[in-house]
Amino acid sequence: MTLTLMLVFFHLQAAEVRLVDGKGRCSGRVEIYHSGQWGTVCDDDWDMNDAAVVCGQLGCGSAVGAPLGAHFGQGSEPTWLDNVNCSGSESYLSECSHRSFGVEDCNHGEDAGVFCLSAGEEIRLVNGSDLCSGRLEVYQTGYWRTVCNDVWDLNDAPVVCRQLGCGRADIAPERTYFGQGSGPIWQDDVGCSGSVCSITQCPHTGGGTHDCNHSNDAGVICSDNLDPFFLKLSIRLVNGKDRCSGRVEIYYSGQWGTVCDDSWDIKDAEVVCRQLDCGVTNQVRSSGQYGPGSGTIWLDDVACTGSERHLTECPHRGFGIHNCHHSEDAVLCSEQDRT
Template identity: 45%
Template sequence: MVLLFFWILAIRTPFGFSDPLYGVRLVGGQNRCEGRVELWKDGQWGTVCDDHWKKETAAMVCRELQCGPVMKTPVGRLYSPKAEKDQHIWNLICQGTEQTLAECEEDVVDCDNHEEDAGAVCEVPLHLEGTRLVDGPGPCTGRVEVKYAGEWGTVCNEGWNLRDAKVLCRELGCGRPLLTKRSCERDQQGRGEIWLSQVECQGSEASLRDCPAAPVGENNCTHDDDAWVQCEELFALRLVDGGDKCSGRVEVFHKGFWGSVCNDGWGEKEDQVVCQEMKCGKALSQKPRTRKRFGLGKGPIWLDDVRCKGKETSLEQCRHRLWGHHDCTHREDVSVVCFG
């Protein structure tokens, strides 16, 4: 019988609250993150008196509802006309150490009417399904796009800055932002929806969805205003023109371009690090003068005088000259053959 009682009570309690004896909601606003504060306690919904209402308490309600930070703490008549006349009024005193509104103590003094009801306006979190950079030379450079309601759309440059780019680069697993352009070239512009504008990140957010922004789809932008970002690339390595991924000319990705590696000082230890990073087994022993060639590169020569100890898990960990500093030609491009 006890279990049946709690099951029935849980059904009567609004969906989303794990505790059937407690809940909180915002009523009368334009969305679930705005409105009159109501507390489910002792089997009934009641409003909250504004006598002890403060921003810290409203922020706690915003967190409980999984909304964004508190923006306003309206009190009085803004949302109260829709409250039932006989609805209970909770007069709560919160100390600031509570985790939920229900943990706050009740004042012995009652509130007279619903004209003293407390309210809260929280930021509405973005329900983005994905973020990406497209039409650039790599995954860390391109036009900013977000996925919403199953469709990819662009981000308007209105309000867009390096703090926003910092959050996006981190979310995509790229390095720090190197450039953010306020408009794309004609051939780099998007064609679909323009989902976001007025994005205002602080720079510490884990995702673009955690940043305040104008309501999705509400803007006066055109695709001339599409935002473009270049993030620092993470290290990438490949073997090309060898017929498979385990043999070929060594190329590394840097600043949006693939480039070759000069063979100055290159030997078996460097071969082995490359094969290990490519998950291609052991390296085929090759003498410098008889090393197999796989054509000449056409892009930049990024690395020279590479020196590995042989225990590195990536070529990035080996010593080398500064990126792009060399005294080589593409006739000195190094190649590697692994047993695969």
């Protein structure tokens, strides 16, 4: 194969991809560039393997959702790909099996979407009411590190909100609004322009240099709520007889973890059921009913009023703060489980 043909082949395999109309560049309707124009991807056969390839190609971390049915709104002509069938190991979406560019039997009510989650690999918000508010922490060289709030303002906070897929920034609170962190401090004098893609790209003191302590930890409150589809993905029930019964687990900081049953009651269960579109519940079963979980215990002393939209809005001790073990993992019983 000549060098020219090799370059053409590579170009075809590496067709550019973007995500449109989501919250941030790592969620949205999938569009692919071909023959000089952007077009959509049909959701026939669309699944998490396909979404994983898109997230990897965009440098957006891991895939956590592959919504169907134009979840992010309908695109416009053309529809470039149909019946995409990735193994999940491909580097580019156009490397995956499909019907050939432009060969499809779809309409834009079938446009495929993707949710990626990169926050657990680089940044997170801790001790807030949900995944879109809290003390800012940056993961670097094996440690979660706080950020000093010297010159921290609403130019910096929007970068964090976009990076987490949380929309616009509402407030950039200072001085341990979300409590003091521990361990190393990442940087001082962070000064973003608001247009960069990652907080680590913003100008800062460099080299971990700072003159701060944890009474200066910076925080962020993003104004947009998480997408309802993502909220359903951020909680699950495990080891039950269906998706609406089982041990409660939530997704935070890049991993699934359990909820301790201290103070767990019917009001907490009501929030979980509503978040998962599982109707109502009138029972909360005892610990161990669905077996112990593993890994991190994310929440303890959850105290919902029953009116919250999702479980992480309820009062709790703070993510990862608990005095439990996995024999105390919270469980609930949905209406499908009633006897």
